[in-house]
Amino acid sequence: MKITIVGSGYVGLVTGACFSEVGINVQCVDVNEAKIENLKKGIVPIYEPGLDKMIVRNLEKGRLQFTTSLSEALKDSEIVFISVGTPPDEDGSADLKYVLQVAKDCGKYMNDYTLVVTKSTVPVGTSIKVKNAIQDELQKRNVKIPFDVASNPEFLKEGAAIDDFLKPDRIIVGAESARAEALLRSLYKSFTLNGHPILFMDILSAEMTKYAANAMLATKISFMNDMANLCEIVGADVNEVRKGIGSDGRIGNKFIYPGIGYGGSCFPKDVQALIRTAQENNYNLQVLKAVEAVNQNQKTVLYHKIVNYFNGNLQGKTIAIWGLSFKPQTDDMREAPSLIIVNKLVEAGAKVKVYDPVAISEAKHHFGDTITYYNDQYEALIEADCLAILTEWPEFKIPNFNIVNKLLNTAAIFDGRNIYDTYEMKKQGFDYFCIGVNTLTHMKNNLLRSVS
Known part of the structure; x- marks a missing residue:
């Protein structure tokens, strides 16, 4: 079976790599020529554990290809997945211009029966718009080519996307015909053989499920x-x-x-x-x-804790930050709490020093030269007045607290992810603040336990 995936972003790359990993011939299409040329060389534009090696492995085996030509990719492709972005509009609604452009292009270039599947997260009813866009282009060509549309939403966690795809909790499919259902059942056969359930439903319900x-x-x-x-x-x-x-x-x-x-x-x-x-x-x-x-x-709670600790004045204070990505195992900073917290600290007059295992390059796009970047978590602590933890990366969970204490001007830690124990931190001499714990009450309770 040969399939085409349009869009070589996070979802498209993971989907393409994983399908090729189970033996399916995949062509990934993207309009960004530089990205495609890099992908042909095995240079992956995103950080996702294991993805780069999987892409290189399947490139070498010839099961995974990258191109900018949808018309070429559509030749002999039975299924086309739309995996382009659906960014929020100013009113909060999903912007479907990229999805509908792909649908139009499918209508322009398809020459035989094609199943067009939305993998992108789209609002309920998008399948109708996709179908109409394809049909309009076929009418312009004055041709009658059979096609179906379907919905197959992704449920991928960044940092664990490959496992999520290869070992899914469930596969959701919205199909409008027996032919479309049969094709998708065949595509996912290797997954269902391993016991992963595939749930078929109407397209509107599949879109809503995501x-x-x-x-x-x-x-x-x-x-x-x-x-x-x-x-x-x-x-x-x-x-x-x-x-x-x-x-x-x-x-x-x-x-x-x-x-x-x-x-x-x-x-x-x-x-x-x-x-x-x-x-x-x-x-x-x-x-x-x-x-x-x-x-x-909630994204401002830790900032206010820091301000209160320094009596409402951060002017001239130096704040060290560990973690910038919105979660561990990714460099993704979209809507990350760090974006709000760091900017508010800078606006309040603080000097901000940051470390993240993989998101430093991405952070520079957001913060520029307003903050200082470090490649070592301890180096970021030198002469800092406190440490704030914004992402629960594994390497932050058991640091050398003696070094942390010596490097900080003030032994104060603001833990936005509750990765440390309040009582243990106090024993080690830190002023420790986390989320949802009244420090004084916690200390009293632990004292009572130790006495009893």
């Missing part, structure tokens, strides 16, 4: 952050609360870790797009509006 899944996960995060803020006020420990509710099978222990808000390319964009879809259909998604509001507020 948004509903991300909205539910975002809701769990914002709910837990809201609870964390209340815990801190009343003297409860959100880490204990998390364990208590996470043991309930109806709730589960995933996505209930408090922090400084969610970011990335999916949750913020998809929540906004779903709210917009509801508005266009005269419905008010009250819960999701609150989810978004809580998340935006």
Whole structure:
């Protein structure tokens, strides 16, 4: 089987590489000539563990190819995946211009039956627009070529995308005909043989499933952050609360870790797009509006803790930061809490020194020369007045605290991801602040436990 994937960004590259890994012939198409030339050489434009090696391996085996010509790629391709970006418009709705342009191009160049599948995250009803765009181009050519459209949303976690693709919790497919369903069932046969379920449904439901899944996960995060803020006020420990509710099978222990808000390319964009879809259909998604509001507020919580610690004045203070990407194992900084926190620190007159294992190059696009960048986590601490942790990279979890203490002017740590234990940090001489824990109450509770 030969397939074409249009769009060589995060989703397109992972999809193309993984399909080629299971023996399918894949052509990835992108309009960016420089990107395509680099990919032909095995130079990957994004950081995703294992992706570069997989791409090189399948390039060498001839199962994966890169091109700028959709017309050439469509020859002998039974399935075309649309994997281009759907950035948010000013009103929060998903911008479909790239998706619809690919649909038009398919209509221009297809010469035999083709199944056009949206892999990009798109609002409910996009399949109808895609179908109309293809049909319009066929009419302009005055030809009748059979085709189908389908929806096959991605559920990839950055940093674990290859595992998510090759070992999916489920494969969601929205198909409009038996022929389309049969093709996609054949494409995913090697996955279903390994026990991974494939769920077929109508296209509108498949499109909605993607948004509903991300909205539910975002809701769990914002709910837990809201609870964390209340815990801190009343003297409860959100880490204990998390364990208590996470043991309930109806709730589960995933996505209930408090922090400084969610970011990335999916949750913020998809929540906004779903709210917009509801508005266009005269419905008010009250819960999701609150989810978004809580998340935006949460991105400033750690900044305010730092300001309060220095009595409201950051002028001339030096703040060291570990972690800039929105999550570990990626260099993605889209909607990352660090974007808000760092900018607010700079605006308040602080000097900011940053370290991230992979996101430094990306950070320079956002912050320019307003901050100082380091390639060593300890070097960033020299003469800093405190340390703030914004991303829970593994290398930050067990640092040499003796070195940290010696390098900082003030032994103060602001932990936006709750990766350290409050009592242990106090024992080591740090002023320690995290999310959802009242430090004084926590110390009293630990003291009572040690006495009893």
